[in-house]
Amino acid sequence: MxxxxxxxxxxxxxxxxxxxxxxxxxxxxxxxxxxxxxxxxxxxxxxxxxxxxxxxxxxxxxxxxxxxxxxxxxxxxxxxxxxxxxxxxxxxxxxxxxxDSVALPAVAVDLLRDLVADRFSDTMFFDETKQAMVSVEQRTDADHGAYQAAAAEFNEAAFAVMVELGLGIRFGDRVVPDAAGAVGFRIDPTIISTDIESVTLxxxxxxxxxxxxxxxxxxxxxxxxxxxxxxxxxxxxxxxxxxxxxxxxxxxxxxxxxxxxxxxxxxxxxxxxxxxxxxxxxxxxxxxxxxxxx
CATH class of the missing domain: 3.40.50.1000 (HAD superfamily/HAD-like)
Structure with missing residues (x-):
């Protein structure tokens, strides 16, 4: 070889x-x-x-x-x-x-999982196979337009969760640093999913x-x-x-x-x-x- x-x-x-x-x-x-x-x-x-x-x-x-x-x-x-x-x-x-150094804190993972279960399970699912980031994805039986509308609402709610936890987060043009002034995570939507991940990835x-x-x-x-x-x-x-x-x-x-x-x-x-x-x-x-x- x-x-x-x-x-x-x-x-x-x-x-x-x-x-x-x-x-x-x-x-x-x-x-x-x-x-x-x-x-x-x-x-x-x-x-x-x-x-x-x-x-x-x-x-x-x-x-x-x-x-x-x-x-x-x-x-x-x-x-x-x-x-x-x-x-x-x-x-x-x-x-x-x-x-593991780039993984979301367990408390954030748990809250985001609960967010999907409580409000968005009809259009998306929480990807339990992810090991470092959090991802939600459109259900294959969900209408894409309905998913897009739900995803926009989920992204806003997820941003609020991260801010409430004091985790530095970026979503589009909006940036809320953590207490030390750092922004360690971002919300990254795609056509069928949203990833919440370390900015280093x-x-x-x-x-x-x-x-x-x-x-x-x-x-x-x-x-x-x-x-x-x-x-x-x-x-x-x-x-x-x-x-x-x-x-x-x-x-x-x-x-x-x-x-x-x-x-x-x-x-x-x-x-x-x-x-x-x-x-x-x-x-x-x-x-x-x-x-x-x-």
Missing amino acids: RDTLSPLGLLLDVDGPIASPVTRTIATPSIITDLISLAGANVPIAFITGRSSTFIREQVVAPLCEAGLPESMRMYGVCEKGAVWFPITAAGMGRIIVD DKDRGAERALAFFSESGSLPRVWRSVGDSRSDYLMADHLHAAGYDVSHVDVRPSDGILERPYPVIVEGTLIHDAAGAEFLRSWVDRLGLPRNG
């Missing part, structure tokens, strides 16, 4: 480009087979996500292992935007490490951790692609660009607004979400002359 040149490196968000934001599963079979083909070609692949390690194990790693990951490859997972990480092998996920932190892991098993490729569906996913490419790599970012939800960056930003025509992610992966399987397995 150490002597084999890697033609490409991939940093992949999960919700959107890999897993369908509707089904929350890998709904496009070619994504599985193409990831396996690329991994077999010594392409370092990191899943950098706000999702929990449990979600990645069940919805990403399990189907990859079932389809047959190669014995020799470079694959890694960074969950909760950098708070949780682990290697991935043909046998599944390796040892999971959690950075983000996709650039995940990218940094993934590169450090891959460098332990050999030289890093010069060419990288990051793929995501939110504006924060550009931070993966920002980190790669700052480190001097040849990078482009693939935006699979450009309707939110394509950011101006000093590196190329790619869209897959009119395709979005996992359809765009599937097309991107397939294009690299073809470009590298790899066999099509699906």
Whole structure:
């Protein structure tokens, strides 16, 4: 492995480009087979996500292992935007490490869990699999418009909880420091969820951790692609660009607004979400002359 040149490196968000934001599963079979083909070609692949390690194990790693990951490859997972990480092998996920230093206090977790149960359980659920951040997510049986309305109300209530606890919190343009003047946490809404997390967590932190892991098993490729569906996913490419790599970012939800960056930003025509992610992966399987397995 150490002597084999890697033609490409991939940093992949999960919700959107890999897993369908509707089904929350890998709904496009070619994504599985193409990831396996690329991994077999010594392409370092990191899943950098706000999702929990449990979600990645069940919805990403399990189907990859079932389809047959190669014995020799470079694959890694960074969950909760950098708070949780682990290697991935043909046998599944390796040892999971959690950075407890960035976790929300238990009292905040309990109050936010109760908030969901008491007022918002008809449209969202509290993600009990998170180990460092708090996340609530739209129920799959809930109307999206109803969820969006409820999420706006939840976000305000969660902000009030954090302020009442004296925890420094940022939400949009509003900032309330703690007693020492510090702001340690933020509220980060997405289209199907809200994360309440340490301000130190983000996709650039995940990218940094993934590169450090891959460098332990050999030289890093010069060419990288990051793929995501939110504006924060550009931070993966920002980190790669700052480190001097040849990078482009693939935006699979450009309707939110394509950011101006000093590196190329790619869209897959009119395709979005996992359809765009599937097309991107397939294009690299073809470009590298790899066999099509699906």
